[in-house]
Amino acid sequence: MSRRLAVAAILALSLSLALGLGLGGCDGGSRPAPAPATPGKAVTGIEAHLKATPSRVLAAVRKRGVLVCGVNPGLPGFAYPDLRGVWRGFDIDICRAVAAAVLGDATKVRFVPIGGQDRFGALRRGEIDILSRNTSWSFSRDVGLGLDFAATTYFDGQGFLAPKALGLASAEELSGARICVQAGASSQGNLADFFRARGLAYKPVVVATEAEARRLYENDGCDVFTADISALAGSRSVLNNPGAHVILPEVISKEPLGPVVRQNDGAWADIVRWTVYATILGEELGLTSKTVTRARETATDPQTRRLLGVDGDYGAMLGLSRDWAFQVIRQVGAYDEVFRRDVGADSPLKLDRGLNALWNAPKPGLLYAPPLR
Structure with a gap:
């Protein structure tokens, strides 16, 4: 190598080192190195960067210590007080599932019976946190009332x-x-x-x-x-x-039924939506209220481990605890348990799953939850 080429190579190397040091010092050295993933906690790119959006409704529910849920005054299978005055039914269990997710206790719900003509007004006025009252999702209701339908819990007609x-x-x-x-x-x-x-x-x-x-x-x-x-x-x-x-x-x-929330709190809509999806994913993964505790200790399937909070902290993105979905399934059940108990084979209604079967069931239905990842 000639002397001229050797000098040029040295100058190029020096310039490269100087630029690297300059760029590394632009933030004053304040940016920490990414923490290595610890065993049992899978950190994804999304999870590493996203944080929960604050929810006004969630904050109010936690301060109050109880979820306020608007329900049908009396519809067998969906919402009705039994002989002891205990509320039961499919829509009641949706409310209990949300309470389990946000408060860790499915019993912390106050049920407010609401007539059909005032249900949306009560929600808009803030008298209830969620409306779970055999309510159909339609264009005019979704777009015109300032409300959001969080998810379809029951496909009807x-x-x-x-x-x-x-x-x-x-x-x-x-x-x-x-x-x-x-x-x-x-x-x-x-x-x-x-x-x-x-x-x-x-x-x-x-x-x-x-x-x-x-x-x-x-x-x-x-x-x-x-x-x-x-x-x-x-x-x-x-x-x-x-x-x-x-x-x-x-x-x-077509009557897609499901819980309704106010449109001005997207984070709360996400919480209600993913609570419903947690019950559906629970059924997809073969979990039940009786097996979910053992599954959290023994599961090797990545999807199950994420859902139950073993790997990753997806609850943090919702502003919830790490075990939010685990509590939903443990205290209320997976979707098939809720359906069977309230309106299906174990109820007086004896309704078939029909359209409300899982998308991958032997007789497929419309029930489908996005993946938790």
Whole structure:
């Protein structure tokens, strides 16, 4: 190598070292080196950089020490006080799951019975933290009311309950019928659409509550009762002779039901959404309230370990404890447990999973949760 080339190489090396030292000192040396991942705690790129967005509702719930949940005053299978005054049902368990996630205790819920026509007003006024009241997700409600539907917990559709003695095979035989329907519910508009599209006449018997519609129907105040099929199954289960009534085969609408929150607190919507997803993921991973404690100690599957807080601290991104999802499943159950207990095989309603089966079930449904990663 010539002397000129040797000098050039030395100068280039010096310049490179100087630039490296200068860039390294731009932040005054305050940036710490990334901490190595410790065994049992998988740190992902996202987890390493994202922090929880503060939630006003979460802060209020924790300060109060109880979750305030708006529910149906009485719908068998979904929300009803038992003979001892204890609230039970599918929508009740969604509230309990959120309480388990945010407070660590599924019993710390105050249930507020709310009529159908005032449910959104009560939520907007801040009288409740969450509305879990067999409420359908629709465009006008989502966009026009300043509210957010956190997730779909039950895929439903509107149908018709009729006396078996009428011998009806189809809702299209209902021309001229008196039909009980609840005021202010999406069922009222769906009913009008169904008959208008077919050029059929009918007489709406509009009542304030589902309970009133049920009483009128049973006492011949109307010929047929229309509502979501899950609500009709619940109503039928408490009639004097449930076997004397049938749900007609037509499903005349899409009714995705789920919890509702105010639109001005996205972090709270995330908490409610991922609480629902935790129950679904729990079922996907084969977890139950009885097995989840053991699974947290023995699981080797990365998805299970993340969900239960063994690997990573995903709860921190929601402002929750590391074991938030573990508490949901341990205290309330995975989705299949909740469904079976409240509206499925172990309940008076005996509803099939149908659309509410997992996406990868032998008979696939629509139930699907995004991955926790």
